[in-house]
Amino acid sequence: MENLVIITGPTGIGKTELSLELAKKYKGEIISSDSMQIYKKLNIGTAKIDLDKTSIPHHMIDIIEPSDNFTVADFKSSATKIITDINNRGGLPFLVGGTGLYINSLVYNLDFTETEPDYEYRDELREILEEEGSEFLYEKLQDQDRNMAEKIHKNNGQRIIRALEIIKNGNKKGDNFREENNDYNLIYIGLNMDRAKLYQKINQRVDKMIDLGLIDEVKNLLDEGLDKNSQSLKAIGYKEVISYLDGEIDFDEMVGLIKKNSRHYAKRQLTWFRRDKRIKWFDRESDAILSDIKNYIDSRLV
Structure with a gap:
């Protein structure tokens, strides 16, 4: 049976930072389960990690062009092979992200x-x-x-x-x-925090994305010929910027919409994950979260 650690939770809660710390302790490799980080050139709006600034191996990031389509079946096929390879090399795979459809494709026996x-x-x-x-x-x-x-x-x-x-x-x-997939020794970890504080973090994250150049990122993609109706540009952040560039909304409306849609998305993510009783939840704001999760992982590894 192959080990698989899943780190999930709502957007903006800090899954990436925590997973990096955990991966360092376990000879870990990170598999992104974010449906937008698979796209090349979509960096700011997806809060994508700079792979040049980490020594932790990452997978399922920057694997297709923005004009390409990518399905849940595609994700399952690729991620399954990566999980097996990491286990075979004595490492520990960390599936990190908030796209529930991607995660479910692995933890259940979905036949596509x-x-x-x-x-x-x-x-x-x-x-x-x-x-x-x-x-x-x-x-x-x-x-x-x-x-x-x-x-x-x-x-x-x-x-x-x-x-x-x-x-x-x-x-x-x-x-x-599907039925539950018993191929994995599943160590399923969820991150949560006070809702008001989470929403504040999300709002600040959106402001940072704007400051980093999200609008220019979208302009560059469109200038390169990417169809604004592409699957990749339907993501929160990108679709609102396109509406702004098309003159449908003004700047303040754009920022407000990105924040509102991001908060609503976080709420839906929590609703999605809370129904899965296998998830062990941890308070993201706890000072002991790293040691608590490490102890939990240690108790579940095979």
Whole structure:
């Protein structure tokens, strides 16, 4: 059985900094489970780590061009191989990020092979999930196939999306829905903190992104010919800047929207992760968090 440590939590809480400290203690390597850090050239808006300034090996960062599409199935295929390789070399893989769909592709036995992927429809559903939440999509699934909906929890966005995709493509075979993946010795860690303080950190993070040149980053991508409707530019931060550059909103509205959408995203992330009872939660503000998590990891390693 392969060890896998997962560090997750809402955007802006400080997953990256903590994971670097932990990785140093365990011959660790970090696998990003952030759906936007896979893209090259999207650096400021994704709060991407500068790989030149760390000795810790990182994976699943800067792996595709901004114009490319990347699916959950693509992530699972790549990350599974990386996890095995790290374990085989005597290291400890740390899966770090807040994209629940990516994490679930590894901790559950999701089968993506029986139905041809419909990338455009899947991206549309993922955007709806991010903006409206899983219950909105669940009602859509109930309308289309109540029997299939009864097999899925209303908060399980990944399974709802997969079910809707299967229905759309004329395949209602239910065998490909997932059970827990027992291939990994899963050490699942969640980070949380006082909500008001988290929101303050998120607001400050957005201000920093603007100061670092987020607007110019988006301008450069568009000047290079990237379609503003690309999957990569649908992320929070980028889509609001595009609206600003198109003259749809002013500067203050842009900043306010990025902050608001980031806070709402953090709230949805917490809702997503809190339903998974395997997650051991830690207070990000605790002075003892590093030693507490280290003790927890030590008690669970095989």
